[in-house]
Amino acid sequence: MTLDDTDRALLRLLVADAGQPASVLGRQLGLSQPATWRRVKRLQDAGVLAGRRLVLDAAALGFGVTVFLGVKLATKGGVSLEDFERAVGAIPEVQVVTHVLGLYDYRLRVVARDLADFERVLRRRIMTLPGVGTVEANVLLSEERRPGPL
Template identity: 40%
Template sequence: MPNELDKTDRMLVRALQENARLTSGELAQRVNLSQSPSWRRIKHLEDEGVITGYHAALDRRAVGFGVLAFVMVAIDHQNEESSLNFEEAVCAIPEVVMFHGISGPEDFLLVIVARDLDAYSDLLQRKLHRLPGVRQVHTHFSLQEFKGRLGGLPVPL
């Protein structure tokens, strides 16, 4: 945790990660502040980019995405232009829910959701294999999820 976050800031961040729907009064109570100083701290954390947004956590299966795939992609060239073209094309695919440049034999990791295996196969053939500069694609399917909610960072107190 960066040094500029004191214990109260870390308590606020933890509380918001657990439940972003807490009112400013409820947050203030949790950190033993009055409402105004608590709100100012939260506003400062937002302005500094520590808090980047508030989101509803959805169950992918409940909204129709039965497949979760981890896709490793190697591209032909790692120059700036080809990488930017690849990145823009990947970001335009709504089923890609996470996208990282990685170390190792592959260059990128994509986390993809799909309705079913047929939908994933269609996405693979029609979009992923046609991305600019793609040399190789390896797919790993999630068979069982043990801990999948990103957003709950282990904030020390």
């Protein structure tokens, strides 16, 4: 799909606030509401817009600790990647599971209420997953840049 300048401007507006109605977006782009809606629909149908997401503030909800875990699967036992992914995906504190190439097999983003809560999640949930070998934790101190437009 080829994007023109108006499509790119529309994407920037949607990244800033995906909840804006087509009429508001259209006014900012100099388009009518139906023309704006057709562009949004075309971007959705082409897979450029993969969905709209609500971003929650974890700290405001009582989750004051974010930890990035590097997980290396044990070579013994022959646990499949799918078994690990299915099991880790069932843990609500695990927000992101990324299969990576490098020192670790997976990188996880885990939220917890505090360090004691994180330790509980690590010991009782993550370390008991099928195939877990080595785990390295990095506690998030601050996040300066939020994901933005490509």
